[in-house]
Amino acid sequence: MATIIDRFELDFAATGGQAGTITEPSIACSGKRMMMTGNWFSSRSITGGKSWTFIDPYTELPATDSGFCCDQLVHYCKSRRLWIWLLQFSKNASGNLIRVAVSSSGAPGTWTWWDTRPGDLNESWTQVWLDYPDMAESDSNLLISFNVYSTTANRWQRAVVLRLSLDQLKAREPITREVWSTTGFGSLRFARGSGSTPVFASLSTSSPSLELFRWPDSESGVSQVSIPVTPWSDGPYGSDSDPTSAWMNRLDDRVTAGWDCDGVLGFAWTASADAQHPYPFIRVVRIDKSTNQRIDEPDLWNSDRAWAYPSVSPNQRGDVGIVAFCGAGGRHPTLGVGCLSPSIRLWDMTLEAASTHMPAAQAWGDYLDIQPDPRRKTYWIASGFTLRGGGSRNNIIPRVVVFKP
Incomplete structure (x- = not known):
């Protein structure tokens, strides 16, 4: 499993109260300086994420x-x-x-x-x-x-x-x-x-x-x-029979992740449930960069929950890291991070934080962000968000996660 080294939350003051449930957080880092953007805020840290200042x-x-x-x-x-x-x-x-x-x-x-x-x-x-x-x-x-x-x-x-x-x-x-x-x-x-x-x-x-x-x-x-590539299905993602899947109602199959590392290209997107996958899951394709031949398709899925909205990046050593949401099957949207084990073609995932509620607007997304940590060769820095204490935009908690394999 991926090891979470540090995690930071942006409070109401750090976002100016301007965060939305379709948060779309983006993150950048240089040393101890970080900047995070989202709908409809930006925020800056000069303390490595320990404190944040709102930028409108x-x-x-x-x-x-x-x-x-x-x-x-x-x-x-x-x-x-x-x-x-x-x-x-x-x-x-x-x-x-x-x-x-x-x-x-x-x-x-x-x-x-x-x-x-x-x-x-x-x-x-x-x-x-x-x-x-x-x-x-x-x-x-x-x-x-x-x-x-x-x-x-x-x-x-x-x-x-x-x-x-x-x-x-x-x-x-x-x-x-x-x-x-x-x-x-x-x-x-x-x-x-x-x-x-x-x-x-x-x-x-x-x-x-x-x-x-x-x-x-x-x-x-x-x-x-x-x-x-192997065929996939695009919707529906949410199910009327599962209220905890409503956060996926506006999902589609746009590619949301790509990486280029050690002669391998990879791309990922969200697909809806099919005969082999009881919940929506993340389709992944790896390609030989020199020959353009498909290597494999190490999809991320579980039999008891959905996975969606992937963002992927290599770290400085060449390991491939991911941040994504999981949920449904009785679970509120939950932020997860992990890394690919190429030898067994599986993703080692760690759940970082779970929402306490479903979004009242039944909307989530549309993308997350992950970057290699510029200070440490094997680390990543990822952005995400959860809901705490309610389902409105006032309950959104933007998050920064530092993790390693």
């Missing part, structure tokens, strides 16, 4: 257009000693914008930022808005993915990857936006740990397959390869 994402940076909305991601780029903060702004009839801000310290008042609207990516993209971001770094670039929806019918249009130079961001220069998009696949997810050749993926249910995309730092084009 609505006011820390100047408002523009329709103002800050919701999704945020935070990342620390060790090679440039740069904190990177992504904020998604509200949509209006014209669209919305994303803001990428950078700081050398992560302290309030030290951020420089650039705004990007859909029309900055393609002049013909009008009356559309950007949602559901993912973010990763390569050796040279920051990569951000989004889904694009129409502002009128709110229908999915395409998925986009935006590539920005890390050196331009560090120098606070005007940015050059490189853009790639697809109308065939959505909700693109990056593999954590890629170097000069970033890898991202989506799913195709018609094949069924995992679609792998590569965008090398040195090239302008993106390559694609299809990896056949």
Whole structure:
């Protein structure tokens, strides 16, 4: 089982009372400095997680257009000693914008930022808005993915990857936006740990397959390869006969986790119950990076509970760690962490904290976060959340977990 070394809770003051039950927490760390973001808060620690100071994402940076909305991601780029903060702004009839801000310290008042609207990516993209971001770094670039929806019918249009130079961001220069998009696949997810050749993926249910995309730092084009995988089912996830499954009502099978380590690519997503799995579970596929051949499918599942919302990352030694939720079968949403044992193709999981209630809104998600601990070679730092004392957003407890194999 994974060993939990430390755990920290963010109280009401640390989130400004602005946490939601769809928390979507993101975490970054450099030494004893940490930053956590979520819906609709951000918070900073300079004590290794022991104490936190609220940073209001609505006011820390100047408002523009329709103002800050919701999704945020935070990342620390060790090679440039740069904190990177992504904020998604509200949509209006014209669209919305994303803001990428950078700081050398992560302290309030030290951020420089650039705004990007859909029309900055393609002049013909009008009356559309950007949602559901993912973010990763390569050796040279920051990569951000989004889904694009129409502002009128709110229908999915395409998925986009935006590539920005890390050196331009560090120098606070005007940015050059490189853009790639697809109308065939959505909700693109990056593999954590890629170097000069970033890898991202989506799913195709018609094949069924995992679609792998590569965008090398040195090239302008993106390559694609299809990896056949075992079929899975996408919903329903919650069950009317099990009230403790209601937190999964808005689940879907978007890829939420990816990693790139020691010549192996891996991706994970949530699938609904089937003949072999009595509860929803986490589908996992590992691929040989050089041959694009599927290695195995070490899924995470239990016969007495569901697993959902995985996030995965290698640590500095190359072990593969995971954070995810389990629940249903009489259990409230529970945060778990663990690591993969490749020799037996099983996940060694430890339950970190259980919610005392179900979310009153019957909504949870949409993603978690995990990073290698920059100070300790075999450790990870993960973000999560639980409910304590009730089912409303006022009862949300954002959490930071430090663990090792």
